[in-house]
Amino acid sequence: MGVFIWNAAMITAQLVALFVRLQKPECRREAATDLAVFAGLDKCIVFANDPKSELFFTPLGFKQISAENEPWQTFLKRVGSIGMSSALLIDPETHEETPVFGVSDADNHCVLVFFGGMPETRALTAINTMLPLLGAKLACERDAAMASSHAARVVDATQRADALHEQLERMKATGSARDGLHIEAGQQTTLTDAKVTVRKASEELNKALDMSRVDLQVAYERAEQELAYRREAENKLRLADRRKDEFIATISHELRTPLNAVLGWAELLRMRSLVDPQVNKGIEAIIRSAKTQVNLINDLLDTSSIVAGKIVLHIETFDLADVLERARETVEPLASQKNITIRADYALKESMQGDSARLRQVFWNLLCNAIKFTPNGGSIAIRARSDGVHAQVAIVDTGMGIEEGFLPYVFERFRQADPSLRRKYGGLGLGLSIAKQFVEMHGGSIQVTSDGIDKGTTFLVNLPHTASEFGLPGESPGSSEEFDLHYVRALAVDDDPDARDVVSQILSSFGIQVTVTDSALHALQLLETEEFDVLLSDIAMPYMDGIAFMTQVRAIKDPIRAMIPALALTAFSDAARFTQARSAGFNVVMTKPVLAMDLARSITRLLYKK
Template identity: 40%
Template sequence: MSRSCEFCGGEIRELAHTRNHVWIGCRYCLRSWREDVDATTRITSESGPSAPLKRGFLESRFGHYTIASLAITIAFLVRLALKPIIGDASPFLLFTPAVIVAAWYGAVGPAICATAVGAVLGGHFFLQAIGEPGVERWDRVGLFLLVGGLLTSLTTVLKSGRSRLAESLWREQTARAEAEAANQTKDDFLSLVSHELQTPVSVVLGWASAIRKRQLHGEALNVALDAIERNATVESRLVQDILDRSRIMTGRLRLEPQIVSVSEIVRAAVEQMRPTFGHNHLQLTTTIRDIQYPILADPVRLQQVFTNLLSNAAKFTLPGGHVSVDASCTERSAVVTIKDDGVGISSDFLPHVFDGFQRDPRSLTSTIRGLGLGLSIARHFVERHGGTIRAISEGPDKGSTFIVVLPLQPQQPAVDHRRLVDAPSGALQGLSVLLVEDDSDARILLTQTLEYYGARVLPVASAGEALQMLAQHHADVLLSDLRMPGEDGIALIHRLRRGGDPDIASIPAASITASRLAEDRHHAIAAGYQLHLQKPVDPDELVSAVLTLARMPHQNHQIH
């Protein structure tokens, strides 16, 4: 909604806003203030110091020249009216202020035109009547033109300085409003957290007290226990959301990726949320197709994504409503769609639906509880897994749809843990493994493990030794630690893939690291490793990885 300033009639801009307050100001008179408004009365005009002002008549080019014309006309008429009193003395007396008015309220162009017109009118109607020689008349005209030019320049400089000062004041007001809004947001957040945490706690304490004092039995006891369990779950989820948000903001959130099936993760999330849908009297239908290729992901965090989306759907769908879950895959990605016929999302709130601590204002007065963190956390986890998430809604009361797209990696064969759970001692017989590990204890442990399963191990402690070993001996598989002093595992695989010997450049390789960061896995695969293992490496997983690499055809992985 657009508003005008009640002091000067100028355009009002929104400087900052929170859930309950909005800071607004006028760029003409530079006044600003805070109002208590709801989302329906929010000012929708552009805000910020860089937003363009709406150009009225006085700010248009035509308006500038109109002001200059009026100033010169008034000056000429007044001077003409004063001619019987002062005669032809000071012919340019009133044209000088007209030039200043044209420069201040117009611009340089109108001021120059006003100077020229004033010179013509003054020279023709007043100087010529004096009867002075032509040379002297032109001197006085030239002097007026010079004075007019100086006045135009000075006025323009003053106007520019005033404009810069006004812009600085507007930026200062905007920054102050944003700071006050941030402080208000913090207070609102503390109030919201206090309310949301106390609500389930009060329910748990109330029912616990009722059980103790009234000695509940039978159906009444079951109702009490159900309420306690349900609210304890809500409390746990709220605390977990706050902790996850804190870890995300401080960069301390760690993923533990492993080979998982997207369809199994979705099924687990659906089963976890099924009691909630039953309690809310909602119909839940699922169409989960088996995803052909698994992905490397943190199963706990990925399940949390779908649990948050399903919880959101259950929360904003009225009893008797319907929620559907569809999981399928394309050639390169897994697609999970969660659709409901609930309250929907307004077009104003839709761009902010994944922002932290944001809730649709239409739900603030309802009984819907929550901190507004679930979707923000879900987006972060999806993006950390290299995927995307988006929300679609046609508007209020028209339901909403959330689509999660996760990249598949069919070219990276999954390590089948079940196939070699009890791998025989000779499972790696005939295979030669180059092991690069700077830590002596880890190198000895991995060497003995591989030798137990029949592999011929070439253990080295650095990337340089690995290159020398490959130059002298043949290796079927390379296992290399990523974090080593000097030349690390990434630099080693780069040198191997760029090498001139095609046999060495195409050796199948797996990286090994104690790091839990998903970025390390992505960097390793991008650099040229086919598999990525985490310490401590399970012996069966190690054997399975070596066999998987050994079965790979030796393709040319050279980097040009």
């Protein structure tokens, strides 16, 4: 499962040469060491997957590691399942405990294991792009070895049968039984009897050989038929998988589209600070319910994508304190409703690299879980620390706690200690499972501790990070709320009238001068004749969709107009469409329903923080 986006600029001649050497068994060990140095580490081992035994082996060129090494096999299978992971394991060569990081190719043919920590982010991105080439080579080697083994057994059996047949033919031709029959004096056995015996044995052998040939032909035909059935089944599975993806994408779009109008208008009403407290209370309830619905949709879609191995991480440089603060701000209304205090203490200086949106989702899930199981008047603490190599985030609540016997099952999907809690507190039981998957995809780990019932719970998240050499400086929490968007001219394109009205009102509330249109063709005409500072567009539109529209925008002859900052606002949430939108030229892709503050924040960063 690929977790990085192709970036040709990262593929250097040095890396290509390393992967060429990895194709050759005699060069593999040395090439793997050089690859580790390329990634900023000292050691790397290649493992090949054997689907038949469901085990991983070191290929030709490496010292064999026992298939009975259960910790290693468990780790390698986890890497193959989620794309990448980290662990503490015993080095099979030095027999010392060491941190390891594994990454697999999309088809799970092979796993690269780096010793000593996580590779540098840019190097890992490039390696992940090249890895399918090595995976395909190792798969071919495996298939060739199996074919060679089968051929050797067939040749051996044929040679034995031929030798026995020749021996019996000689006996029959010479009329002598000396080669295979010893006649003792006084016995009634005659030479004629020996000839008959030899002839019968020869006939039986010929029959057996004929039957073997028939059996082989039948077996061959069955194998061909089985192969045809398997190919047909694989094609049907691929078709079903594609249809499932299309169905999930459609469901996502249809569920999010009405929520976009509900949440957008509710936020606009809240920003107007209506006098009637009951109306304000109702607006808050609408916003809470809509956000809950959005997050339930996200959890279902993310779980489906994780199981299918289709989650893609969008790597960027970000400030972890900003991610934590954004998550805290999102859940603050839920905490206020229960009079729960959330205290934050961020001792973070270095920037991090990873998918900030996915990590924000992790901490949102953890905070929602803490709020859900903390009684009225309780408290939650967020503590973040960094040692320059790893960041550690602790979320501590004074809630109902967890029984010791249930702690190992906390991160399993659909699991709750008491089924009655689901009816009382709601939810699908997916949030913690998703959080664990996203943390591990970043090469981190997540743990949970509790002293028991009514003694609170602590979730501890460890994330590796590399200080950015080329990213933007981090922002202090709250600075992103200062928007200066007056006199900004925006063009918004959406075929849905409710969506157009909502985005127009949101942008206008921040002082933006908005022009809206329901057609990509009309938008292209406007871009040719009028001046705009930012472009917002839907993806799924009739006649010309957002991808084709953005491609044409970037092809406008006037370079200033062609390079207008652009945001995609889409009710689709699958990674493939996000990648497609970015490839077409969108600078930012946002999933509907879009929160007013998030939209203003994205436009501010896009215009003023290039």
